[in-house]
Amino acid sequence: MKADFKSGFTAIIGRPNVGKSTLMNHLIGQKIAITSRKPQTTRNRIQTVYTDEKGQIVFLDTPGIHKAKNKLGDYMVNVAQRTLKDADVILWLVEPSTFIGAGERHIAEQLKRCSLPVILVINKVDTVKKEEVPGFIQAYRKLYDFAEIVPVSALRSLNLDTLLDCIFKYLPYGPQFYDEDTVTDQPQRQIVAEMIREKALRCLEEEIPHGIAVTIERMKERTDGSMVDIDATIICERDSHKGIIIGKQGVMLKKIGSSARYEIENMLEQKVNLKLWVKVKKDWRDSDYLMKNFGYDKKEIE
Ligand SMILES: Nc1nc2c(ncn2[C@@H]2O[C@H](COP(=O)(O)OP(=O)(O)OP(=O)(O)O)[C@@H](O)[C@H]2O)c(=O)[nH]1
């Protein structure tokens, strides 16, 4: 082990839709976490690894912190809060604005309870004028005693090197946890399910995507190695939603399936035969039993 090698955990937190998952994907240079324009996209903690000669950062992407309206929401907020306990450094992402709302104040209160270095990341600076940024920094300085404040654009990969330098500054010296080829410890099946959920999120309007879960029934490479067969089910909450997800003559389901297949093929570097089904499970977001079945297990975060 090199004496000056640093390593540790960096939690990425913030309100829904501020760009946490986009930032993590761009920091590690690979798409692992799904993203969308709709808030509350990420539901579980997603762990990825960044390694260079200075050290190794394990990023923990979390669900957006929000006022929960059902058990799934409670679970998501819980995941985010518990992740703080495992971190050495916290990245708190915010929108580029001088307006600091109740949501941000709530997060600041929680952070005061843990004595970790907090780096404020003002994201999406590509959407504002450069001259406005110092004003945002000033407004946030009054809210909390940040270790650093770094403006970035996750989407355009602007200033991410500066951000990495800042993270290393606050990480402890330590061993390399993962070999340098490791990018994530998410099981491949889970990433596949998330990719399908992302396409459903992006194709469907309104409230329907929030009530969707995806399960993988089968994922198997053919013995001749020619392709991978995947059977997956999209779970939704109402019969009317099922109709919309399938669409007229199955058009919507085909659209979701073919865009998901394209991305899964890229990840697996193999041809994929994807079969999708749609099932209704009423109010699963308020059922502990069903939530657990779909991969949202309270025990895992306790
Ligand atoms: N213009 C711009 N858009 C961004 C940037 N970063 C993220 N976005 C967009 O913001 C939206 C939300 O991004 P996500 O990464 O899914 O946000 P999140 O914080 O992970 O959201 P939750 O998982 O719901 O908490 C997407 O449409 C992204 O493309 C950025 O730097 N600039």
Ligand SMILES: [Mg+2]
């Ligand atoms: Mg996310």
